[in-house]
Amino acid sequence: xxxxxxxxxxxxxxxxxxxxxxxxxxxxxxxxxxxxxxxxxxxxxxxxxxxxxxxxxxxxxxxxxxxxxxxxxxxxxxxxxxxxxxxxxxxxxxxxxxxxxxxxxxxxxxxxx
Amino acid sequence: xxxxxxxxxxxxxxxxxxxxxxxxxxxxxxxxxxxxxxxxxxxxxxxxxxxxxxxxxxxxxxxxxxxxxxxxxxxxxxxxxxxxxxxxxxxxxxxxxxxxxxxxxxxxxxxxx
Numbered sequence: 001x002x003x004x005x006x007x008x009x010x011x012x013x014x015x016x017x018x019x020x021x022x023x024x025x026x027x028x029x030x031x032x033x034x035x036x037x038x039x040x041x042x043x044x045x046x047x048x049x050x051x052x053x054x055x056x057x058x059x060x061x062x063x064x065x066x067x068x069x070x071x072x073x074x075x076x077x078x079x080x081x082x083x084x085x086x087x088x089x090x091x092x093x094x095x096x097x098x099x100x101x102x103x104x105x106x107x108x109x110x111x112x113x
Numbered sequence: 114x115x116x117x118x119x120x121x122x123x124x125x126x127x128x129x130x131x132x133x134x135x136x137x138x139x140x141x142x143x144x145x146x147x148x149x150x151x152x153x154x155x156x157x158x159x160x161x162x163x164x165x166x167x168x169x170x171x172x173x174x175x176x177x178x179x180x181x182x183x184x185x186x187x188x189x190x191x192x193x194x195x196x197x198x199x200x201x202x203x204x205x206x207x208x209x210x211x212x213x214x215x216x217x218x219x220x221x222x223x224x225x226x
Binding site: 004006031033040041042043044045048056089091093095099100101102103104105106107109 | 119121154156159162201203211212213214217219
């Protein structure tokens, strides 16, 4: 296991289209986090899972965003009806329960044109 | 006012210089302090982690926390061109888990050969 894996690395989509990103966490980690990072800003928390349960969602996560982790392993983040303001780097991180650190993937860079 | 303030830079230094990166914060409940390094178009990578006040050293890197001043620092000795990246501070009271971590905006560092 080489760490947190995210796919695709880049996604260019037209405004109004739906996109889906995938995150594969470190295998023994039961917690998985999604963040959004825009240019010149730090990562902003979107949502997190403990196993398959989505335990918290940020106010940043509008109704157009949905995340799943159906079997407590990989997770998907879907954005419906994309807007130009959704253009950002979407980061996934994972940690074990009780850990004070999380490990990030390389991110998926979304560009909405 | 943001909970965590970090000068975005950019900061340019000659190779071999000592680099000082800083963050201030307003939430006195923060007790876990982290520094991440983020190369361009990559995910953040955890560099250092400290709890409460004091110093922690790891090779060329030293992290300092002054809770009385709500001020944290990362020092890089003998800076190398490979240290050129954006450095993010992050902190948490950890009462609710890693999802409560607040990131700074990052300081972009360039080490010139």
